[in-house]
Amino acid sequence: xxxxxxxxxxxxxxxNARPTAQGRLASIWTKHGAGYMFLLPWLVGFFGxxxxxxxxxxxxxxxxxxxxxxxxxxxxxxxxxxxxxxPKFAAAIKVTFLYVVLSVPFKLAFALLVAILLNRGIxxxxxxxxxxxxxxxxxxxxxxxxxxxQLFAGDGLINSLLAQFGIEGPxxxxxxxxxxxxxxxxxxxxxxxxxxxxxxxxxxxxTDMYEAASLDxxxxxxxxxxxxxxxxxxxxxxxxxxxxxEAFKAFTPAFIISGGTGGPINSTLFYxxxxxQEAFGNFRMGYASALAWILVLIIGLFTAFSFLxxxxxxxxxx
Amino acid sequence: MTDATMSTGTAPPPATIGRRGPxxxxxxxxxxxxxxxxxxxxxxxxxxxxxxxxxxxxSSTSLxxxxxxxxxxxxxxxxxxxxxxxxxxxxxxxxxxxxxGNVIACSLAAYAFARLRFAGRNxxxxxxxxxxxxxxxxxxxxxxxxxxxxxxxxxxxxxxxxKFLASDAFFIFLMVxxxxxxxRELDEAAMMDGCxxxxxxxxxxxxxxxxxxxxxxxxxxxxxxxxxxxxLIYLNDMNTYTIQLGLRTFVDSSSTSDWGxxxxxxxxSLVPVFFFFLFFQRLLIEGxxxxxxxx
Numbered sequence: 128x129x130x131x132x133x134x135x136x137x138x139x140x141x142x143n144a145r146p147t148a149q150g151r152l153a154s155i156w157t158k159h160g161a162g163y164m165f166l167l168p169w170l171v172g173f174f175g176x177x178x179x180x181x182x183x184x185x186x187x188x189x190x191x192x193x194x195x196x197x198x199x200x201x202x203x204x205x206x207x208x209x210x211x212x213x214p215k216f217a218a219a220i221k222v223t224f225l226y227v228v229l230s231v232p233f234k235l236a237f238a239l240l241v242a243i244l245l246n247r248g249i250x251x252x253x254x255x256x257x258x259x260x261x262x263x264x265x266x267x268x269x270x271x272x273x274x275x276x277q278l279f280a281g282d283g284l285i286n287s288l289l290a291q292f293g294i295e296g297p298x299x300x301x302x303x304x305x306x307x308x309x310x311x312x313x314x315x316x317x318x319x320x321x322x323x324x325x326x327x328x329x330x331x332x333x334t335d336m337y338e339a340a341s342l343d344x345x346x347x348x349x350x351x352x353x354x355x356x357x358x359x360x361x362x363x364x365x366x367x368x369x370x371x372x373e374a375f376k377a378f379t380p381a382f383i384i385s386g387g388t389g390g391p392i393n394s395t396l397f398y399x400x401x402x403x404q405e406a407f408g409n410f411r412m413g414y415a416s417a418l419a420w421i422l423v424l425i426i427g428l429f430t431a432f433s434f435l436x437x438x439x440x441x442x443x444x445x
Numbered sequence: 446m447t448d449a450t451m452s453t454g455t456a457p458p459p460a461t462i463g464r465r466g467p468x469x470x471x472x473x474x475x476x477x478x479x480x481x482x483x484x485x486x487x488x489x490x491x492x493x494x495x496x497x498x499x500x501x502x503x504s505s506t507s508l509x510x511x512x513x514x515x516x517x518x519x520x521x522x523x524x525x526x527x528x529x530x531x532x533x534x535x536x537x538x539x540x541x542x543x544x545x546g547n548v549i550a551c552s553l554a555a556y557a558f559a560r561l562r563f564a565g566r567n568x569x570x571x572x573x574x575x576x577x578x579x580x581x582x583x584x585x586x587x588x589x590x591x592x593x594x595x596x597x598x599x600x601x602x603x604x605x606x607x608k609f610l611a612s613d614a615f616f617i618f619l620m621v622x623x624x625x626x627x628x629r630e631l632d633e634a635a636m637m638d639g640c641x642x643x644x645x646x647x648x649x650x651x652x653x654x655x656x657x658x659x660x661x662x663x664x665x666x667x668x669x670x671x672x673x674x675x676x677l678i679y680l681n682d683m684n685t686y687t688i689q690l691g692l693r694t695f696v697d698s699s700s701t702s703d704w705g706x707x708x709x710x711x712x713x714s715l716v717p718v719f720f721f722f723l724f725f726q727r728l729l730i731e732g733x734x735x736x737x738x739x740x
Binding site for chain 1: 470473474476477480481484485487488490491506549550551553554556557558561562563564566569572573576578579580582583584585586587588589590591593607609610611612617641642643646667668670671672673674677678689692693696697704707708710711712714715718719722726729730733734735737738
């Protein structure tokens with residue numbers, strides 16, 4: 128029971144005993160068994176809730192499984208239809224890519240800008256940091272989506288504010304040209320979480336580098352380009368990857384703001400929303416499984432692409 | 446890839462870059478205060494709308510109500526067939542069980558990965574990290590079928606049981622990072638005194654890891670409280686609804702009539718998260734800064 132994982136102690140205790148078959152088994156158990164006992168809940172979860180379902184989902188993606196009738200193998204028909212004959216898939220891809228491309232850069236730019244302002248040893252840092260972080264924490268909830276729907280409604284707060292400047296705003300939510308932008312604004316509003324990571328990254332940059340640059344007469348602008356940005360690239364890279372994956376998976380705001388439809392005219396049909404509609408609205412679960420695997424492929428390709436290109440712009444100091 | 450953010454330790458003081466005049470400092474504060482107001486304005490407006498007389502909700506962009514009227518809270522609370530008290534209770538039960546499950550199951554796995562030596566440890570650790578990358582949509586449908594076959598749909602079990610099987614690999618990772626920082630001499634001394642791994646885990650690791658356990662617990666609570674997708678799929682009977690589903694039902698049933706009630710219930714639904722934020726801000730921010738948590 129005692130000397131379990133530490134080999135030096137185990138040798139000391141078992142050196143005199145001649146190893147029998149049973150004894151060897153017992154010692155293998157004391158050496159490795161405890162690890163697996165601790166890992167048991169996770170192992171059950173991994174096989175039962177991750178690996179098993181992932182394999183099943185891959186299989187289902189080649190069937191017409193609909194939860195009710197017995198399913199049939201349809202080969203690659205689901206994938207073929209997705210690629211060639213599904214206008215809603217095309218719409219969902221377009222909306223999702225637009226959302227990623229619009230929301231992530233703006234969000235990161237705000238996060239970095241505010242982090243730099245906060246990193247000057249200013250007074251009240253903790254208060255500002257808390258205020259900017261709060262929306263990130265509340266962001267996923269239905270209440271915020273409900274609030275947003277009201278803010279950008281035709282007679283909502285945003286238009287009331289615009290009216291004070293004599294601008295007549297459109298009905299943002301119900302106009303297909305603007306509806307996605309309201310979701311982008313909601314996402315950018317939640318820049319607090321990457322901001323905190325930027326702050327932590329900025330604090331890792333040694334101050335003497337700036338002092339040396341100052342002595343050499345480098346301007347603030349030049350210092351930012353030559354010191355801050357290069358040294359921060361690992362953090363920028365990390366934030367970009369995490370936020371992009373999160374943006375690909377966004378669901379609740381689009382669901383609540385569009386009432387589950389992805390409208391108007393599919394302008395807020397996020398990929399995950401379309402997947403939900405197919406799986407739990409139309410019960411086309413085989414088809415939805417194929418959609419899920421395409422999402423995995425997209426996220427995987429994007430991640431691989433990021434890592435491949437990162438070697439050209441991300442600097443690690445060794 | 447997270448090297449820069451991963452190193453916890455003692456952070457150097459923020460870089461005061463050169464000397465700044467009072468004018469520059471004033472400008473920075475003005476910008477930050479303006480940004481703070483813009484960030485908080487929608488939230489404050491919602492709270493203010495929840496206590497306004499009904500006819501005043503949309504006519505004013507100011508944050509200060511002309512009169513305080515809490516009748517929206519009463520109307521909202523009883524606005525559906527099932528009262529919001531029920532939704533709050535359901536959310537609370539699920540969130541508390543999730544916290545317990547995550548803390549126990551994830552810390553067990555993390556202890557094994559961080560401290561025990563056994564055949565295949567590195568392999569399983571790599572697999573565990575790999576699961577972090579997989580979007581949950583891939584396992585969603587078979588999991589749903591599994592829980593349906595087990596008769597668990599419309600109960601809290603599909604939302605809670607996976608947490609006791611350490612399904613949030615993210616927290617395992619967080620705890621492994623922390624456990625690795627605890628000096629090994631402590632385990633070795635305890636082992637010399639005849640402690641087995643269970644006692645070391647229980648008597649040494651857990652007490653020393655309270656900060657990371659608390660961080661995991663708080664994020665578990667907040668994410669579960671805010672979760673909409675899981676309950677949307679698994680809970681169909683209004684008596685089992687969580688606060689998020691209750692709110693959504695309220696939106697659908699009264700979107701054109703009772704705005705006051707809607708904002709009142711929305712405000713209430715944010716109170717627990719705000720409360721956690723207020724009291725555990727430091728832990729939450731450290732958790733984000735050291736591990737780069739999502740959102």
